[in-house]
Amino acid sequence: MKEAQPRTIFLKDYKKPPFLIDETVLHFDLNEKNAIVRSRLDVRRNPDADSRPKDLYLDGVELELNSVAVDGVLLNKGQYEELSEGLKVLDVADTFVLECETLIRPQENTCLEGLYKSSSMFCTQCEAEGFRRITYYLDRPDVMSRFKTTICADNSLYPVLLSNGNETDKGDLDNGRHFVTWEDPFRKPCYLFALVAGNLLNIDDQYTTMTGRKVDLRMFVEPQNKDKCEHALNSLKASMKWDEEVYGREYDLDIFMIVAVDDFNMGAMENKGLNIFNSSCVLAKPDTATDATYQRIEAIVAHEYFHNWSGNRVTCRDWFQLSLKEGFTVFRDAEFSADMNSRTVKRIEDVNLLRTAQFAEDAGPMSHPVRPASFIEISNFYTLTIYEKGAEVVGMIHRLLGAELFRKGSDLYFERHDGQAVTTDDFIQAMQDASGKDLTQFKRWYDIAGTPVIDVDYSYDKSAQTFTLTLKQSCPSSNAGDAVEPFHIPFAFALLDSNGCNIPLIQQDDAVFANAPTELVLDFVEQEQTFVFQHIEKTPVPSLLRGFSAPVRLKETHSRDQLLFLMSNETDGFNRWDAGQKLAVDIIRSMSEDYIKGEPLSVDSRLIEAYRGLLISKSIDKALLSKMLLLPSESYLIELSEVANVDAIHHARNFVRDTLANQLKPELMQCYHDNSDLDVPYSADFTSIARRSLKNTALALLLSAGDPDALALAESQYANAENMTDQSASLIALVNSDFSEQREAALKSFYARWSKDPQVVEQWLSIQCGSPKYGTLENVKSLMSHEAFDIKNPNKVRSVIGAFCNQSLVNFHMASGAGYEFLADNVIKLNTLNPQIASRLVTPLTRWKKFDQDRQALMQGQLKRILGEESLSKDVYEVVSKSIK
Template identity: 55%
Template sequence: MSQQQPQTIYLKDYQVPSHLIAKTELRFELAEEETLVRATLHVRRNPEGAQARPALVLNGHPSLELCRLSIDGQVLSERDFQRTDETLTITQVPEEFTLECLTRIHPETNTALEGLYKSDGMFCTQCEAEGFRRITFYPDRPDVMSVFSTTVVADKTRYPILLSNGNPVETGEEDDGRHFVTWDDPFPKPAYLFALVAGDLAVLEDSYTTSSGRKVSLKIYAERKDLDKLDHAMASLKKAMHWDEQVYGREYDLDIYMIVAVDFFNMGAMENKGLNIFNTSCVLASPKTTTDAAFQRVESVVAHEYFHNWSGNRVTCRDWFQLSLKEGFTVFRDAEFSADVNSRTVKRVEDVTLLRTAQFAEDGGPMAHPVRPDSYMEISNFYTLTVYEKGAEVVRMIHSLLGPEQFRAGADLYFQRHDGQAVTTDDFVKAMEDASGRDLTQFRRWYSQAGTPNVEASGSWDAEQGRYRLTLRQSTPATPGQDEKLPLHMPIAYGLLDQQGRELSAGVLELTESEQTFVFDNLPGHPVPSLLRGFSAPVKLSFDYSDEELMLLLKSDTDGFNRWDAGQRMAVRLMLGMIDDYRAGRSIQVPSLLVESWASVLRDRSLDPAMVAHLLRLPGEAYLAEQCQTVDVEAIHEVRQALREQLANALKDDWLQAYKRSCQDGAYTPDAESIARRSLKNLCLGYLLATGEDAWLALAEEQFSRADNMTDQHAALSLVVHSSFREAGERMLDAFHNQWQHEALVMNQWFAVQASDPWPGALERVQRLAEHPLFDERNPNKLRALIAAFCAQNPVRFHAEDGSGYRFLADWIIKLNTSNPQVASRLLTPLTRWKRYPDAAQAKMKSELERILAVDKLSPDVYEVVSKSLA
């Protein structure tokens, strides 16, 4: 490795910008071989800066070709400035001046998909976090906010649609068949929110009238072939706009709101002011090509990006250490929106499953960091579940501690106090304190302290006095750079149930000390505690429940989340014991108690089918791995498969009956009730196929061929492909390919089904698929569908004993390091947790990490993840 180690950036070193940009005027001359960018910046010295005559330091990128630079019309020579790979410095500048910069860039060869690039012939941008510096020289930091005016010029035939932020203010024709559109955004924004799109696109148009009577034009753009897949996104947008007015009092502020669907995109979507750019997977939806989960994802992501208009755009983050200021708050907002319009309990179960499986693993790995990190080498590596999902849980805890009315008052004060500003997480918490009168000083530790806390609970019963004592002890394990942890302030929602399942008491306990005891008097009998209801804090809770107590909670708890969690606890306890049996060579037998409890749930027609589906879904292999000190991938996989087969055979008739009553007549609708029935139906089909009986294969094949929606067709396909019916699986894959080969997003599912197939030969299948004509390694969606699906969702084959899976992933990381380092660093995650595995696997994984580290000119993205993993 010959490159210099990337520089570490620290929160403690933050300084205000030396200069501010009052107005930014941009002119883009788009062409096929090159693009010229003229940036006119109206600059003034920041009066809050430390220096009286500071140099102007602009961020840049090696790919920028500087054509001309002038101050107040005076062209600068090369002696007047200094340029490095990352900066351009002008030492002598006036107090206030106009800087004009002309640069030449090449979007057509930009494979990193940051800055301005081309996606299937369309120009588009991605500037968060530091992509704008690939467009022109600029103070590319979120606390430099400017009013932007943008003129886009391009060939009218090839690029009839020219879009940017704000409202269109001028259009016109130029020579040689070119045309232009000028856009003006009246709201100051940082450069990371800049957006530009130019292409030949179709548009779905609608409008929304705000609560104050303003009419807003709504436009969603996509390729013409996808125009019929935009209705759900438009309906979701209007629903989100109404919800934000009702719940937060936030109206949209421009005359037009636009979304553009882009196929080549590193992220899910981007909230650029007035012009959201979306990965096609997060905006296109139709019954025949889109699963229920994808329908819900579109609804959620559309809402998320819209909500950013206030929690991210009108009020933005001061620096990238504050990323969760906008992302954590907005994830909480979109989760509440989804809970309100769908099933609140199911949404909570889904979110907590992700948190426990992936974010807790992140907290326990080499890249563990606080919700507000202290340092980073490459900011793109910190778009993490910790910043997003745990950040949302931190906001949720504030909501729990303050209550909905005071939380809303805090949000109102935050938006009012900081509108048009770039602020910090401390500013957000301070607004909540000032609106509620609550002291949240200790609570702030959630933002600065990494790791998942452990909460140990124990209870004691005094029958004579009718008194129950509940003791809670909290501790947080050491994480990289943080050996000592302080007690956190956390809300513990609880209920006390009697032995018949009736609720005796309920509320929220505030745990602030390392150990606290809470006393409940005048109880009629020994209660069963229902703790951490609704997952009120992102912690690992332990309590020594008996099987009978878990059964009581599963059947009777009034908190739907804790009913589900009781079933999960039972299953995990059982499966961990079965893993020990498997490793010791003992037979694996499902206890009758589990069969009886599952039968009672399956036969109870009063229950929400969505909850039944979640209650009867075994914990995933990734979650089970998180419960083990040393991860035995083979034992986890074999035990889960054996338990699944035994439950399938023991409840065969019940699975069939539930399948039949979950079948629906009539046209497909993505409403919550219909989604719930399909979820239960396909869960039942999976258990029936696990019996290995031909009759259930015929049922799956019939569902596959007759399905009028992608949810049922995809479920039948994946269940058969992952079953013992190998020949039938191949037939169905061929049929699916022939039917959908012209739909890119559907074929991504085809790739993913095969990559995640746990049967032997998976790596060879994936290697062949990487040569398939429809696979494009330049497209992040394709990489996620094939490479990430194999390495992250097929643990038993990725962790092959010969280390072939590790070599495969390392080869891809090295290949992508130069073309798209952002995607490369994100694909690395499965290798970073090498210390969790047995010694032989550790050695092979570590060797591949070392091979990556030895690569010449390793990108900062990949270097940071690999070096921290090996530390």
């Protein structure tokens, strides 16, 4: 970084805004080379502000100021100052009307913040600080205003003109232009402002709320995508119904709009009444979208809709409180998905992400609390800690209070703070006031970085018939050497007898009673705490942290035999899956050590028999079985390692996988055929998804071991598939196999068929670049020269560079360091095009502490090379500077 270091912003320095904006009136003239934006702001001093400055400072980035006026009088150069990132209006009154005219160039805006062009469409992304790229404004979430927006554009090119709220006026203008005016009756911060202009089709639907109001639902897409809207609209209606039933929240406008955009940095954005979605997160039909895409769309549509209350009606005071809306809403969308599908499988998927990626984030250089204490660039804090760990924190509150009291708390929170910008403390206070439960200690979850570690010890006293459980907690602090006070941890616990039945839990001080619970959520609040259970007649097997009741690392002493028992008998679905994962981890890690020593590899026969038992079981749920057949991922095995040997992990895991495939071929073949209902029409219901998932998991296992019979199945499935789930699954199996001729033929035919569909092409790119078998650096570089790749499109970047660096780990971490150099080259290039994407892309290099000294040096070298670049963005500078030793 050759320029001055960017400024760090601290939570402790928060001050109330000195000015407020009651009304915001915007006028956009959209043209083919630029856009003219005129704003009229009704400004007044904030009576509750901490200071009373004589000048008004407004945020603004890359704006060309044409004029500025106060109360209708144009200002001269001596009455205002244009700053590098703002505008200062000198010596202002207590109340006044400020008018500005600015010129912006959306067509040249490659960072995709503010107003920009995506293909032939104008669209916006204003969260977190994109609005300052549109006009001068108090761009902070605690300044809430009512917006009126008029958009003018060429009618032939942009017949659809959209913004927040309700359409109040429209008409034709001279020279083939037209206008539409929108008014939003609800006060909102400018990060929720939205604008879309384009040649779009709208698919209409309607929803009747619980009080009988009719809400128009409209989804706007480019004409070629008109047949990909049904699932998103059905998901929206299901979300609206669920939010009414579970939270009592009714939608508040007469129209709800969704727009699909190809170029988008994020997944979607919850702008009030006008949600803008990355096309890959909202468009679906059976022959182009997989089951996973269908479920992801359902979850994302729900997430953005739920933001209407947890984020829009009640928003965050400042960006340090980001998890107030995101963590709470992720919890809500996870509960929705669990209710719509399988609660156990949803929990497995969420915990997999948490333990693989968020725990790594907690242990890395960008570690931060759920409520950060400081940041340089807020876009770097749209992290798994904010979203996923934030959701876990809300989930723990739900677990501690129970569903009824949690609902009372959320009702109080929404009623108390409707129309306000508030903090996580306000959320906790509402939960505490509604429930009567003291959450003072629990609040530490918001302010302490790192993943707590729980050491578990237990013993059984046969003579006393007691079981003693001792828990000890610690937390690696983000500041080395700092003492960390104990967390309030809800620890879900049960004991199983030899038949796998839950044993009644009677604690030492309890009176014996007939209806003793068979599962308890223990309040673990001390550094070390002991729980004693009595009347335990025989040696039990403990079931620990059921359902992953807290986001912690568990150090336990389950033997392989106990894990095998839990794989077959555990009554908690999540813990049953987790027992299998722990057993496989233990075996693969042991085999990795053998590989490093050069000793022959062999798989513990108990694992093979355990998998055989799963496959022949008639009682296990198919969705759960498909998860249990998947070995722990290489990324998770790396995360569990103190010093990861990528090659050893890769070879040991592959050896286990291939051994299972060879030893269990009859059972896997039977599983495949039992779930291959070729004549059944496609359905995205959960039962059908589970059947396809199990079938394709079996196919992938068989083909990975080079089985020729499996090759025939894969080729047949690929050729005859009538849905993208089965076609892409067979393509993935072929790409990850040693059958090179068949692989190349399938890749070629797939692209030939789907080259005109951007979302399917993204799958095609990702399948190749994320494959440990096929995703070599040479192949990835070749794809970057392919006509399908565009480095300015975030989805293409994620599908190629992101997939290679985060999934094809044995190739990315090649000993030469060529993978690290490749990533650094592209981060440097993207830094000037799209800093947000560049800063997110660099993450694999920041995890250098996990690897051997040679790789550490190579990764650090590339980080230093990036840091030495001229004009490094704040986004990239913050991540890289914090990551260097």
